[in-house]
Amino acid sequence: MSTNDKIDQVTGKLKKTAGKATGDEELESEGQAQHGLAKAKDSVKDAAGKVTGAVRDAVGGDKKDGDKKDETERRR
Numbered sequence: 001m002s003t004n005d006k007i008d009q010v011t012g013k014l015k016k017t018a019g020k021a022t023g024d025e026e027l028e029s030e031g032q033a034q035h036g037l038a039k040a041k042d043s044v045k046d047a048a049g050k051v052t053g054a055v056r057d058a059v060g061g062d063k064k065d066g067d068k069k070d071e072t073e074r075r076r
Contacts, residue, residue, distance in 0.1 A: 002045070008038035 015031025016026070 005038045005042050005045075007034050009042075012036070012038060 001034025012031045012033070012035025016028050016035060017031070019026070019031055
C-alpha cells in the first residue's frame with residue numbers, strides 16, 4: 001500500500017467518525033467514500049502485483065535472472 005493510500009484511508013476514517021459524532025451526514029459520507037476508495041485502490045494494486053508475479057512465474061521467473069542467462073549464453 002502506498003503512503004498516500006494509507007493517508008486517504010485514515011483521513012476518510014477520521015472524517016467519517018467526526019461526521020458521525022457531530023451529526024454531519026455529508027462529512028460522514030465523504031469520509032466513508034474516501035476510505036472506501038483508498039481501500040479499493042489498495043486491493044487493485046495487490047491484485048496487479050499478484051498477476052505480475054504469476055506471469056513471471058509462468059514465463060520462467062524473474063526477468064533480471066533471465067537477462068543474465070541470455071547474456072551468458074551469448075558470450076559462449
